[in-house]
Amino acid sequence: MPSSRKSSRISLAAILTLMTGLAVTGLLFVAVSALEYSKMELSFQQRGHMRAAAIRRGMDDTLELVTILNSLFRTMGVVDREQFAAFTQPLLERYPFVQAFNFHRVMDTASARRYEAEVRKQHPDFVLHDANRQPLSPRPQHIIVDYLEPLEGNEAAFGLDVASLPSMARVIAEAVDSGQPRTTTLMKLEQERALQKGFVMMIPVYRAGAELGTAAQRRAAWLGNTSAVIRSADLVQKILLAADLLDDRELMLQVYIGDDTRPANLVYTRGAPADEPPAPRSFQRWLAFDYREPFVRTFSAAGKSWHVRVTPLPRPFLPHHLGSLSTLVGGALFSLLTAAFVNSLARRSKRVQRLVDERTEALKASNDKLAEDVAARKRTEEALQESEHRFRRLLALSSDWYWEQDEEFRFTNITGGFFDKGKQDPKLFIGKTRWELHPEMWDNRWGRDHRATMEAHLPFTNLEYSLPGVDGAVHWFSTSGEPVFDREGKFKGYRGTGTEITERKLAEQRIQHIAHHDVLTGLPNRVLLQDRLSQAVAFANRSGKPLWVMLIDLDRFKFVNDSLGHKAGDQLLKTVAQRLQDSVRESDTVARLSGDEFVAILTEYPEEATHDIAQRIMRAVTQPAMLEGKEFFVTCSIGVAVYGADGTSAQRLIEHADIAMYRAKKLGRNNTQFYEPAMNEEARERLRIESALRNALERQEFVLHYQPQVDLQSGRIVGMEALLRWQHPELGMVAPNRFIGLAEETGLIVEIGAWVLRTACAQARSWMDNGHGMLRIAVNLSPRQFSEPQLLSSIAEVLQETGLPPACLDIELTEGLFMHDVAQAVELLHKLKALGLALSIDDFGTGYSSFSYLRHFPIDVLKIDRSFVSDISEDDEAAIVVSIIALAHNLKLRVIAEGVETESQVDYLRRHGCDEMQGYYFSRPLPAAEFEQLLRQGRDLQTVAA
Numbered sequence: 001m002p003s004s005r006k007s008s009r010i011s012l013a014a015i016l017t018l019m020t021g022l023a024v025t026g027l028l029f030v031a032v033s034a035l036e037y038s039k040m041e042l043s044f045q046q047r048g049h050m051r052a053a054a055i056r057r058g059m060d061d062t063l064e065l066v067t068i069l070n071s072l073f074r075t076m077g078v079v080d081r082e083q084f085a086a087f088t089q090p091l092l093e094r095y096p097f098v099q100a101f102n103f104h105r106v107m108d109t110a111s112a113r114r115y116e117a118e119v120r121k122q123h124p125d126f127v128l129h130d131a132n133r134q135p136l137s138p139r140p141q142h143i144i145v146d147y148l149e150p151l152e153g154n155e156a157a158f159g160l161d162v163a164s165l166p167s168m169a170r171v172i173a174e175a176v177d178s179g180q181p182r183t184t185t186l187m188k189l190e191q192e193r194a195l196q197k198g199f200v201m202m203i204p205v206y207r208a209g210a211e212l213g214t215a216a217q218r219r220a221a222w223l224g225n226t227s228a229v230i231r232s233a234d235l236v237q238k239i240l241l242a243a244d245l246l247d248d249r250e251l252m253l254q255v256y257i258g259d260d261t262r263p264a265n266l267v268y269t270r271g272a273p274a275d276e277p278p279a280p281r282s283f284q285r286w287l288a289f290d291y292r293e294p295f296v297r298t299f300s301a302a303g304k305s306w307h308v309r310v311t312p313l314p315r316p317f318l319p320h321h322l323g324s325l326s327t328l329v330g331g332a333l334f335s336l337l338t339a340a341f342v343n344s345l346a347r348r349s350k351r352v353q354r355l356v357d358e359r360t361e362a363l364k365a366s367n368d369k370l371a372e373d374v375a376a377r378k379r380t381e382e383a384l385q386e387s388e389h390r391f392r393r394l395l396a397l398s399s400d401w402y403w404e405q406d407e408e409f410r411f412t413n414i415t416g417g418f419f420d421k422g423k424q425d426p427k428l429f430i431g432k433t434r435w436e437l438h439p440e441m442w443d444n445r446w447g448r449d450h451r452a453t454m455e456a457h458l459p460f461t462n463l464e465y466s467l468p469g470v471d472g473a474v475h476w477f478s479t480s481g482e483p484v485f486d487r488e489g490k491f492k493g494y495r496g497t498g499t500e501i502t503e504r505k506l507a508e509q510r511i512q513h514i515a516h517h518d519v520l521t522g523l524p525n526r527v528l529l530q531d532r533l534s535q536a537v538a539f540a541n542r543s544g545k546p547l548w549v550m551l552i553d554l555d556r557f558k559f560v561n562d563s564l565g566h567k568a569g570d571q572l573l574k575t576v577a578q579r580l581q582d583s584v585r586e587s588d589t590v591a592r593l594s595g596d597e598f599v600a601i602l603t604e605y606p607e608e609a610t611h612d613i614a615q616r617i618m619r620a621v622t623q624p625a626m627l628e629g630k631e632f633f634v635t636c637s638i639g640v641a642v643y644g645a646d647g648t649s650a651q652r653l654i655e656h657a658d659i660a661m662y663r664a665k666k667l668g669r670n671n672t673q674f675y676e677p678a679m680n681e682e683a684r685e686r687l688r689i690e691s692a693l694r695n696a697l698e699r700q701e702f703v704l705h706y707q708p709q710v711d712l713q714s715g716r717i718v719g720m721e722a723l724l725r726w727q728h729p730e731l732g733m734v735a736p737n738r739f740i741g742l743a744e745e746t747g748l749i750v751e752i753g754a755w756v757l758r759t760a761c762a763q764a765r766s767w768m769d770n771g772h773g774m775l776r777i778a779v780n781l782s783p784r785q786f787s788e789p790q791l792l793s794s795i796a797e798v799l800q801e802t803g804l805p806p807a808c809l810d811i812e813l814t815e816g817l818f819m820h821d822v823a824q825a826v827e828l829l830h831k832l833k834a835l836g837l838a839l840s841i842d843d844f845g846t847g848y849s850s851f852s853y854l855r856h857f858p859i860d861v862l863k864i865d866r867s868f869v870s871d872i873s874e875d876d877e878a879a880i881v882v883s884i885i886a887l888a889h890n891l892k893l894r895v896i897a898e899g900v901e902t903e904s905q906v907d908y909l910r911r912h913g914c915d916e917m918q919g920y921y922f923s924r925p926l927p928a929a930e931f932e933q934l935l936r937q938g939r940d941l942q943t944v945a946a
């Protein structure tokens, strides 16, 4: 643990930082060192170059001295010793490195002797001599140092034959041949007493005007040389001194004369000794901080190569490497400090990391939960996005639209569907509230409710309203919305969807209309009637004004319907409906209750006006109506009930009006009756009868009475009509007129009629079996029975069951039964006829007595209605009876007169050929037993007359 703790005190980051810092420092050090070396190199090169250049300039100056001196000879031709001395004197003063200026004169031995003698005149010690200081030995040519300035210090050279110096002679020959300045190698000077060596620089002097084109010409014209004897070390010293380049302790300067840098050629040296260390190899050179390659510059002057060699000397290290050392030390320090800082950061970071780890650990659970929450939220968002995408797709596909409102309920956005489908102008909506577009919303309850909902920031659904579209049509819309709140719960407005519901609304209106109106007449139906009645009652309660309800029932409409058919009946109902509406005010309600029953609700009329209105209605109804091209007259019966009067409550208004109307009917139709409480009793009785009727068959309360039908010629009974009687335990014997209609209305007549048929046939068969012969039994068939699909089979079945011969059965039908669908009726009648029975038309003459149909119907008997028979004494009625008889006979039909009550009627009928009669005159309808007795008695018309 301690070791790990210890090791953990220096972080890897710190180590890396240190290493990186040291590496960078090293690189910088190397780079700065390189710069330093470059700088030193450059400085060294500059200094070497300056010295070489100075030395070269010095050599050039020296050559220039010799050249100037040579020019003296070329210019003057002959120069005497004094002139030479005068000329060279200032030069010697100026250039102290010149040991002497000479003129070497060329002469043969003889000339030399003369010359020697001549000079001795002035210089008695003068001796021509060679290099070994031996007297001049003969030779073809001597080169004598003739003029010598200054003589002092150079006496040893005065009179020297330089030709005796081989090296000198060689150089002189080169100079003569080339005509150019030449310099000797380094040599010990004759006149030099010290160790210093020197050299001679010379230029040949030729005879003036001589040809010098070739070496031979130059040799021939050669007179001598002008030369300067130079102390080489002094020369270089002076040059460097003059150029302020003498003192540089970091350099060693070496100057060589000749073609190489052998020590023998060393002209001048300054600085360290010349024995230098061997040059290190390149890498070592790089590592050797103070090593420099020597600077060597070679140049040529007066026919000799000069080599200037500058070698750097060891120098103090620090001043020249301050930068690199600073970089090295500073970089190392900086690296160490940075590493320490990084280490402290790392350690701190570790502490922070530890803290973070602890916190991380502590927060892990909540993070996980947060992640779950985020994931859940993401899923929710995705679902939302998907949902919104679907919503937008659906919105785009559907005709619906989306809208938004701001905090002031002004529309800020409505998608296009509203404008496309709803045919609305967008400019009218954006920036407006819904109630600005529908000002009526300020006043009506619908608008107030909606505004209250929105101001309470509550959602709303299916708000329906209409607007005129740009196409001019009224468009209906349904909209739903919800409030929008921001995160802080602040209300931001509303958003919602809308849809165009015009078609649905119109359909609803149509359905509503159908549901509340009679399809045929367009009048309010029973449902709407109740609604209007409630409103009228409420209004009457509020206003105290009277309320009247009229129930209008068409008289004999059934006959019209049956005789002219439903189409004509419908037409009549429509005509009457229109007339009724025209007879009342627009604010009144005229409704169709059922069939041919209408109801009028009249409000705000004064009490005395009601009678007039009833009259007006009756007059309107009785106007002739054109039905199937013919004028038709119809009357109506009106029952009137007054709200509040005679105990008529709102619920019983129509019932009382109906009772009054029923009374009007009973009173012969075509009149108006006002409800009276007494009428109620009749109505109640109807109800009582109806409920009792439903049980009558089961309780065997029905019986049949039989009324004889008598042959007018023989006076004998040939048949009988079965007439229904109801023996009610409380009501007593109930006549058919009191319940047949009800039975017909309730449909009970089908069951009752079947019982009648079966009982009558069985009875007839019984009497036949009892020996009363083939009597014909007439059975009444009601309209409801006639339209029963099983009619044919049930009759055949009864005949089959009872065993009554079909010819003994006479089915009595009324005209109206088959008038509305003649073809179907004809078919059915033929089928009935096919069973073998007889068919009678009952009550002939009271209905739509079309004589033409009789031709097509398989009828056997016409029964003249008793209303014609009863008035047979009157001419008109008698004429009708006669006509009917004639018509029937014409059609080969038998004729039975009903309701014959008097002998005169019998006589009349007999006289006019009527076949049979039926009526009280002969017998009332009798119970079966009594009828049988009558048969047994053998009673006939004569018996009655007697």
Ligand SMILES: Nc1nc2c(ncn2[C@@H]2O[C@H](COP(=O)(O)O[C@H]3[C@@H](O)[C@H](n4cnc5c(=O)[nH]c(N)nc54)O[C@@H]3COP(=O)(O)O)[C@@H](O)[C@H]2O)c(=O)[nH]1
Residues within 6 Å of the ligand: 707, 721, 722, 723, 724, 725, 735, 736, 737, 740, 753, 756, 780, 781, 782, 842, 843, 866, 898, 899, 900, 901, 918, 919, 920, 921, 925
């Ligand atoms: N569908 C059925 N209808 C039936 C049936 N039974 C009777 N009825 C019909 O009821 C109506 C009334 O019948 P009713 O009260 O029986 O009257 C019949 C006779 O009593 C009456 N009559 C006969 N002779 C005279 C008379 O001389 N004077 C007079 N005032 N009345 C007389 O006439 C009735 C017979 O009429 P009709 O049938 O037209 O021949 C009546 O319309 C019956 O049809 C039944 O079972 N089913």
